[in-house]
């Protein structure tokens with residue numbers, strides 16, 4: 047009996063020290079296997095006196111149960127700790143990052159311009175891409191017979207409806223919505239559509255940003271100041287502007303505006319065709335017909351307006367030489383910005 051007690055204690059200590067499933071199995075074989083130490087004790091049963099058999103047999107069975115129970119517990123513990131270090135999880139591998147999207151360079155440029163102009167007090171609103179002929183042309187001093195309608199090869203989508211050819215179409219809408227409340231400082235941006243040929247600098251879809259102001263005693267100097275602030279915000283403090291006389295049906299006088307070349311600092315390069323200047327926008331003082339279409343009295347108020355090709359500014363900022371790259375949306379191209 048004493049020897050069985052001693053055997054159990056030895057076995058339990060052995061099991062507790064087993065540090066792997068293989069070592070544990072070795073212990074199992076050593077004590078309760080077919081030729082194990084406890085199994086050998088069981089075989090002594092037959093040689094005992096009848097009155098000794100029962101207590102001896104019970105003692106051996108109890109010992110066997112204790113040992114087997116200890117083996118099962120140890121096995122469960124070893125399997126639990128073995129799991130995370132298993133071959134299916136390699137904790138040394140680098141983590142997998144989620145793909146983050148990014149803002150399209152055209153959107154980023156439009157947002158930058160919006161921020162600068164909001165800082166100058168201009169409010170922002172979206173307007174529909176499908177516009178009426180009236181707001182797109184008539185309200186902008188471009189009646190049906192006007193040659194400017196031939197300049198735009200327009201996508202008409204139905205009776206009196208078209209895909210807007212410029213965001214300038216928003217002007218009369220803003221003036222009418224104001225109900226005669228002046229001053230007005232407003233801007234919008236979005237896609238415009240013209241049946242252009244597709245080449246490196248033309249595309250049937252392009253994005254414009256349009257800005258206009260109406261107030262008392264507004265003059266070209268207000269226009270020039272606003273444009274200078276915008277150019278400095280976009281191209282840096284050293285940006286210079288040049289105004290060239292031009293023609294638009296909705297402004298008089300009108301001016302094309304150039305900015306000093308962002309690449310060569312006016313020394314002359316391929317981007318500016320050796321002139322040192324880049325053509326960036328059209329502008330002018332609002333014509334009385336346009337103010338009248340918006341329900342405002344041109345005898346009391348003046349306005350100025352300008353429109354910028356956001357695509358063109360984006361191409362200049364990033365020195366992209368082909369507009370088609372901006373609309374093809376190749377991931378390899380867009381990932382650079």
Ligand SMILES: [Zn+2]
Pocket residue numbers: 307308309310311312313314315316317318319320322323
């Ligand atoms: Zn240049």
